[in-house]
Amino acid sequence: MTSTNVTKVTTHPTQNEALIFERSQPGRVGYRLPALDVEETALDELLPESFRRDDELRGMPEVSEVDVVRHFTRISTWNYSIDLGLYPLGSCTMKYNSRLNERVARIAGHANLHPLASEADAQGALQVIYELQEHLSEITGLAGVSLQPAAGAHGEMTGVMLIRAFIDARDGEGASARRRVMLIPDSAHGTNPASAHLSGFNVKTIRSTAEGLTDLDHLRELCAHGDIAGLMLTNPNTVGLFERNISEICRIVHEAGGLVYMDGANMNALVGVARPGDMGVDVIHLNLHKTFSTPHGGGGPGSGPCCCTRELEPFLPVPRIVREGETYKLDFNRPQSIGRVKAFFGNFGMMLRALSYIQTHGSEGLREATEAAVLNARYIAHGLAPDYDQPFDAPPMHEVVFTDKRQSRKGVHTLDIAKRLIDYGFHPMTIYFPLIVQGAMLIEPTESVGRQELDQFISAMRSIAREALEQPELVLNAPHSTRIGRLDEAAAARKPVLRWKPREAASAA
């Protein structure tokens, strides 16, 4: 047996595909271009030598088309993906990415359109953007929408800058210079404080209660100093609970002269059920690559639309896409705008997919998806309760968090449980986030998974809980079923190797 494993692991081509640079062979080619069809200009006339490259791109791989296809097909098999099964990364909403959306994004008339085409020649694309804006406005209950931000964090930055611009306009630069505090719960995602900082705010942290909700007293206290620009709140929050005092929270912040930013990463719990705009929220970002199913692509591209109240709308990035009668226009004339946050109009390809998602579901389907997503999370919460501790005993929305309290007594921690889950054929949940929960395991099944598979997941988790008691070694050394075992990340960070180098060079370095 071992020898099999050995042979398997040491020479199996699919399991041991090298870096493409190591596959490279001088003289291999993977491309062909049409012959140049114009008179050639002498090289020196074309470009002085001092401006020309003289290294011939040495080091770049020389391979055939077949080599490339096999290379990427092989390494792709080392990935887990939504199409293989449940991918319960909390806060990431790993739902089904439909093929229809991919097809829509590849329709030539959309895929081949240049961003600087004249308005008249791009009416179709402008209409797509406009309709999506309208739909997102209806879904969030907020009047103003900009699709320019390229991801959630980008949308946060945009939204927080809107708050800043609004306050500066309201109070006047000087006066508002005192309002530089952005309140952020200790449970917030790291992008929130980072985005607030980018916009020149000072971050103050709000405590969460034992219930896992925003501490109102602490909020009132922090709001008392008159330096509050606003609050960034995730709702449902990052422990999967709806901030049931949201209206009160908004009132407090508003009375203190601040605005309320809602991180919409968890909108999959609310679409068709409740609208941030109705709760008193002033600005929000959405993640089209979460709630609206555009593919995560191994880490992007995303799209992070920013939606805001009518009061904040004048400050949205330019250009705005507007409609005049039957035609769609780019409106650059927004003197109060915070300016551009990205060249062109944002990740249009993702907008096509999100619009396709919305049209495929329709009003009813969107609510149905929300119900199914919340129900699946509730079902898991219920199924794991006997074996895992929940930090808060409130019914979760679309995701549920557990701690490793019970397991850690036996020395088995969240990381080990996550790795062991891989042997059971599942992608692990989000771990150690949010930070306020010890050994957090944040589980978000989404609506895209059926009961049988939820039951399989639950029984896998329960059997890991048993293993943690009876054979902890098995869990501590997991995963056992993958090409490679746990990697030494500490060593990797100590002496980082961030690129391939030719052997000589490498040894020289």
Next chain:
Amino acid sequence: MTSTNVTKVTTHPTQNEALIFERSQPGRVGYRLPALDVEETALDELLPESFRRDDELRGMPEVSEVDVVRHFTRISTWNYSIDLGLYPLGSCTMKYNSRLNERVARIAGHANLHPLASEADAQGALQVIYELQEHLSEITGLAGVSLQPAAGAHGEMTGVMLIRAFIDARDGEGASARRRVMLIPDSAHGTNPASAHLSGFNVKTIRSTAEGLTDLDHLRELCAHGDIAGLMLTNPNTVGLFERNISEICRIVHEAGGLVYMDGANMNALVGVARPGDMGVDVIHLNLHKTFSTPHGGGGPGSGPCCCTRELEPFLPVPRIVREGETYKLDFNRPQSIGRVKAFFGNFGMMLRALSYIQTHGSEGLREATEAAVLNARYIAHGLAPDYDQPFDAPPMHEVVFTDKRQSRKGVHTLDIAKRLIDYGFHPMTIYFPLIVQGAMLIEPTESVGRQELDQFISAMRSIAREALEQPELVLNAPHSTRIGRLDEAAAARKPVLRWKPREAASAA
């Protein structure tokens, strides 16, 4: 370890995806249609009840789109494929299937064309067929080409029927009734005799010489009886050797009043180097899904064009695609034709791909591919010579055959070697074909593999040879690295289960 393996194998969703019927849940849906947009006709008016189905297709699976995507994505990972690496199935020419070809076949104007569209409305498709005919004619050196046959065996049947029709026309039905013998070497592929039989011929087998070539004396002897309709010869033959007496063979058969059919499955050894037409061959079939790279698709679709001499052309299936000036026409007026062998015009989608393959290579590229394919086979022959016996000591063309003579002394047979190869990450070669070689291992690397991988394959085969001596058990129980082990095929054939049945029904049965 074991316990890991157990959990892995018994509950891992990707490794244990059930039959879709077992996944089915009443009420799940995977489709949506537009609402009916015409006035409904009452059901009984539409169709009398006695004509209507009353079982509601019970038993067909009810699943969601997501279920389908995960189902097929998961089971697909249980397949080996060309894109994963070397697939050296002898006689099958498992070469790279380019993505460009797939793209070409999906161009809407071709993919959405109805076969009964008028000539005037289908000029583009008719041109594609015509140009491919012309190219194949140039490649084979034969004047007449029909693209109607759907695969190699179909092309064989067509070709043999041409011979029959030609002889009947030449000698007259009655006279030619004496000519009903088709000579076929003992090394031939099973489709040859089967196709001959379909065309009403009696098959007589020709011996091969110790050199692996057609036995000329035996051929002369068999040709002496005056009842020869023809000879079906594969060249290079199924042991990978070129029939160097091909001219003489053709002469003998022709003098005996017969015609020569060449099985073109091995044309990957000849394209751009030598032409059957120049050798005296009268008719041949090609496999576009081998030599011309159209995908094998897990067992088809194929395309088996039939090419023949000018004398045989009048007998080709109708309609012929012909050119008149600048327009392309369907010619049904061929009184001597054997008739249709398939509805419409053959597997047009494969023709698009084959034409794309030819255009991508061009004249030079086609020869280059042939050289590379033969060189790769020669390289393997050379590399395995120390450990495996070759039945014939002639240099192979595009494929090479070995026997398990040496290994079988230790009780390790071809089947075991093939299964063990799987653990090394390769698809096995063709085994036990041709029948004239004991424990034949027929290896065809094609041009689509690089030296590094050939070296890996050679060392895998050599290490298996060592294992066969040192730890035969390891080989006899292979594969060790797959989801399931060797299956009991005998039992499966004894009590065949050829379809899924609902539990009740199944137990009832």
Next chain:
Amino acid sequence: MRYIPNSPDERAEMLRSVGLEAAEELFSSIPADLRLRAPLKLPEALSEIELLAGFEETAARNRAARRPSFLGAGAYSHYSPSIVDHLIQRSEFFTAYTPYQPEISQGTLQAIFEFQTLVCQLTGMDVANASMYDGSTALAEAVLMAERVTRRSKVVISNSVHPEYLEVVNTYVQHAGIELVRLDFDQATGQTAPDSLSSLDDKTAALVIQSPNFFGSIEDVQALAERAHSVGALLVVTVTEAISFGLLRAPGACGADIVVAEGQSFGVPLSFGGPYVGLFATRDKYARQLPGRLVGQAVDREGRRGFVLTLATREQHIRREKATSNICTNEGLIALAATIYLETMGPRGVQEVAMQCAQKAAYAARRIASLAGFTLAFTAPRFNEFVVRAPVEAAALLARLASERNITGGLALSRYYSDRPNDFLVCVTETNSRQEIDALVEGLAALATSLAT
């Protein structure tokens, strides 16, 4: 050449390592006088850019591909969910071959097993094979199988079978010592004429029909089965529009012994006639007489379920000339597409598509029949195809409809029947919108009058 991994230098080294100097020497076993002296007269290699431009250009000249169309007659335009084409493009499926090595082919094998099951469920039969080339060759093989099963050599076949299918059957049986007897169809109903059945006798291996038949008329399969069985013959039923299984009583439930069908309707592109997929099903007792591949269930040493190619002793690679057929490569990938289509649509989807086809066809037939001078040629119940008799020559009418209204209105029967100049076959599917149908009706009315005057 970008599809050939080894560079010229690598190939030169490899040549040396096997003891050769020049590539030409690789072909030394080919007599010099048989080797090409000049390169093949073929165009130079093209880049992707040039090549795609060329195929786009030919595609543009396939004008029919861009028109609303009412062509059927053996090839049908149905909607295929996007996942079908995406999934068959997983290279694990489309770049694999026949599953000779079950341990690394379970994906293909399980999919085929599901395909065989679905074909049984649709046709109402016990057992189905892994696919045939298409409907026409499947029918020819069915005729040959009937002869094997009954050891009788006369086959009675209805003239209401697709004319191209009839031609293929002719070709296949011409040397098999089978006598083909053609049955007339009833000029009023378009169904196989009951009285013509008198040619059935105890030498008859099979009665062969199509339903819905070429003219769109649904045959009384049950009655025909009884007639066939009464003389000990098999009933072979062929279906060209497989979506009809969603609405019509299964041939198996009507007594058919062999059912063959064209599976193109299950999400497979028209692609100018192929590749399509032949469905082939029969009764358990005839399983060992089936042509083509079969996948069966099996277990490994640990008792794990898997699937394998089985009953191979029927096949040519073992039985050689005594095989049940010469077929080897079949239509694997198309069978996979059909499987994905059927599993995605499910029982409800297949039934709804069938119902929409029938409803829209009924609407179109009703509207056309109401036009002055237009009648429906046949009275039998129909599914989604029907023959229209025009007041003018059909070919001319359809040509004008195409050029002036940009509609492909159907198939002029004169293509196959010189005695039916004014008849044309109309097919309506779920993809034909009401606007398209209304435009057709309107166009027919307008052009008929203008042609008449």
Next chain:
Amino acid sequence: MRYIPNSPDERAEMLRSVGLEAAEELFSSIPADLRLRAPLKLPEALSEIELLAGFEETAARNRAARRPSFLGAGAYSHYSPSIVDHLIQRSEFFTAYTPYQPEISQGTLQAIFEFQTLVCQLTGMDVANASMYDGSTALAEAVLMAERVTRRSKVVISNSVHPEYLEVVNTYVQHAGIELVRLDFDQATGQTAPDSLSSLDDKTAALVIQSPNFFGSIEDVQALAERAHSVGALLVVTVTEAISFGLLRAPGACGADIVVAEGQSFGVPLSFGGPYVGLFATRDKYARQLPGRLVGQAVDREGRRGFVLTLATREQHIRREKATSNICTNEGLIALAATIYLETMGPRGVQEVAMQCAQKAAYAARRIASLAGFTLAFTAPRFNEFVVRAPVEAAALLARLASERNITGGLALSRYYSDRPNDFLVCVTETNSRQEIDALVEGLAALATSLAT
């Protein structure tokens, strides 16, 4: 809803199993008055057929997408080999997320490691990150990084940088306490004006330039690097046409300290401006100041090589407000596409594409310059873009060219520069055939005269 596996019945049972009766109860933690009473005002669900028809219809109204085009200015139309789009559609890639769990994400991690290496090779730098949103945001982050590295707060940026990039930089730095100083460009050469460099001083964090710049003029990067370094400032170079790396001296070889680029040219569709991918590279010594994700090499207990996300302490999920950036999701799949493109083209392919772009642009420039009344606005060496000064208003000229000749002739600079009514920017790539170029030249000549008169 076909994307939701559980049927209504299954969901009802699950509800019961968690002790609820109605779905509404799932939302009991949301105060009743905050719950929607009426359904959202959104269209009804569409079938695939209807939905695709709708998007085909909007696509058809993007007329520019079907025309020969000479638009560049930050988005370039280059040919992408067919395998690129096929491979990124492997669901193992496009339905995976950020590789947080290395044991089951090695495919993505290895691909990113190759991407980082390729970016280093192209730019001539030591280290590159896993991607930024696009070129414009990458530039803004580069400015912020320069401030972190130098702890200086003044940034000098050339007006020859893409105007939209300038706007984005403005937005990003407006609250970062950074003073942006704009440099004029030389009206004759179109390059950054040497004399304007006097504004560089010992408070300057960075000199920021683009080369080839927005006007197509190639900057003297080496000289500018020396000027920047002479005052202890960094040189930040941005590139919008990444194919130029195939011909132009690498910024790294010219002394650049941070190089950012838009990677869209590497086989990524125009897609009306996104998703694209930002490339970000710098010197080893600044590695820990990089924004965004980094993949590094690692080993497991058995010493097997693998890859992991590394130096995470720079990032927001650990450092919160002190992070080097707020970026989290980046452009993974587009970075993968660029990686596949670059590995397929290889060093020779990238150089040949670059050479063809330069050659065709030179041909076009020569021919246009020879037209009566037309001149080239700038004299500096160029790659594949150049500014043409027309005898008439450019916007009007280009509009006529589009409507009458069906050619998109370029970008009227009046979109960004009101003081340049007659100037337009022309971009030529390997996808522009000689016929297209000749048609452009001819069209310009003809229409200019007709507009003048």
